[in-house]
Amino acid sequence: MNMFQQVVATNDNVEACKDVNIAIMIAGHSRKDGLDTKDLMSKNVSIYKDVASVLEQHAAADCKVLVVTNPANTNALILKDFAPSIPEKNITCLTRLDHNIALSLIAEKIKVPVSDVKNIIIWGNHYLHRYPDINHATVTIKNEEKPVKERIGDDHWLKTEFITNVQQRGSALNRSQKAKNSALSCASAACDHIHDWVYGTPKGKWVSMGVYSDGSYGIPKDIIHSFLVKCEKGKWSIVQEKKCIQCLELIYAMVGLTIDALTREKMVLAAKDLQEEISMAKSCLD
Numbered sequence: 497m498n499m500f501q502q503v504v505a506t507n508d509n510v511e512a513c514k515d516v517n518i519a520i521m522i523a524g525h526s527r528k529d530g531l532d533t534k535d536l537m538s539k540n541v542s543i544y545k546d547v548a549s550v551l552e553q554h555a556a557a558d559c560k561v562l563v564v565t566n567p568a569n570t571n572a573l574i575l576k577d578f579a580p581s582i583p584e585k586n587i588t589c590l591t592r593l594d595h596n597i598a599l600s601l602i603a604e605k606i607k608v609p610v611s612d613v614k615n616i617i618i619w620g621n622h623y624l625h626r627y628p629d630i631n632h633a634t635v636t637i638k639n640e641e642k643p644v645k646e647r648i649g650d651d652h653w654l655k656t657e658f659i660t661n662v663q664q665r666g667s668a669l670n671r672s673q674k675a676k677n678s679a680l681s682c683a684s685a686a687c688d689h690i691h692d693w694v695y696g697t698p699k700g701k702w703v704s705m706g707v708y709s710d711g712s713y714g715i716p717k718d719i720i721h722s723f724l725v726k727c728e729k730g731k732w733s734i735v736q737e738k739k740c741i742q743c744l745e746l747i748y749a750m751v752g753l754t755i756d757a758l759t760r761e762k763m764v765l766a767a768k769d770l771q772e773e774i775s776m777a778k779s780c781l782d
């Protein structure tokens with residue numbers, strides 16, 4: 497059944513937010529407007545402060561929010577601060593574009609379709625220090641699932657060119673396509689984010705989403721940080737770090753992921769970068 501009914505184009509925030517179940521927030525300025533970081537931030541966080549209360553008052557009670565506008569993690573946090581009655585679980589930001597870029601670079605390197613690669617993680621902020629972690633990623637070739645690291649076998653490339661490419665690909669797209677910038681791949685990533693959030697992620701597969709930190713992996717609490725999540729029945733949950741659990745009376749099992757020293761170092765850097773960005777954003781609102 498085709499659920500699409502109509503498009504309403506409006507510059508009235510109340511009309512735009514009325515009864516919406518899914519809000520994809522793309523309003524704002526981008527670097528192509530020639531703004532420096534502080535000016536861009538100041539303009540965009542003010543937009544998010546203003547729109548937060550409109551969304552809180554007029555959107556559907558269960559509205560799922562995806563913030564795309566940069567600085568995406570921080571705008572999402574500002575939106576939450578100024579819309580306190582929207583549940584934390586309902587406010588997210590887009591890091592799926594970085595996730596998709598990382599998948600495609602790996603697929604290109606191994607020469608397989610992107611759909612054969614899974615479980616890359618983007619940690620941190622949708623900005624300079626976002627960190628693509630391939631330690632748990634796998635590629636399936638002829639029905640055989642193997643670690644990406646093993647298939648690539650070029651540790652130097654993974655630790656250098658690959659990381660830099662993921663971190664800089666968005667701005668490279670902006671430079672190369674000028675006015676069109678990364679809009680199409682960004683739109684496609686936003687669809688992926690909402691699709692998986694609403695319909696769920698397949699068993700054994702996770703995706704990257706900017707979500708409220710509960711302190712998992714030692715990431716500071718109460719910031720919006722990119723984690724690996726799985727989604728089920730319209731809800732996301734963070735895939736947890738390796739720990740020992742009691743599964744039967746006297747039987748213990750190790751579940752979750754292990755984090756290596758390099759990833760831990762990059763995660764700390766990404767979280768620090770994000771906390772500095774949040775302080776700068778809050779100073780713009782004072």
Ligand SMILES: NC(=O)c1ccc[n+]([C@@H]2O[C@H](COP(=O)([O-])OP(=O)(O)OC[C@H]3O[C@@H](n4cnc5c(N)ncnc54)[C@H](O)[C@@H]3O)[C@@H](O)[C@H]2O)c1
Pocket residue numbers: 522523524525526527543563564565566567568590591592593594622666677678679682
């Ligand atoms: N998170 C990501 O992965 C990702 C990827 C690409 C772009 N982005 C960001 O998304 C944002 C949008 O990018 P774009 O290329 O579509 O920019 P754009 O300039 O083409 O579109 C932004 C739109 O927002 C509108 N706008 C400006 N102020 C507004 C306000 N106060 N209320 C309502 N609308 C307003 C503008 O008129 C414009 O139409 C930028 O901040 C960009 O950096 C994020």
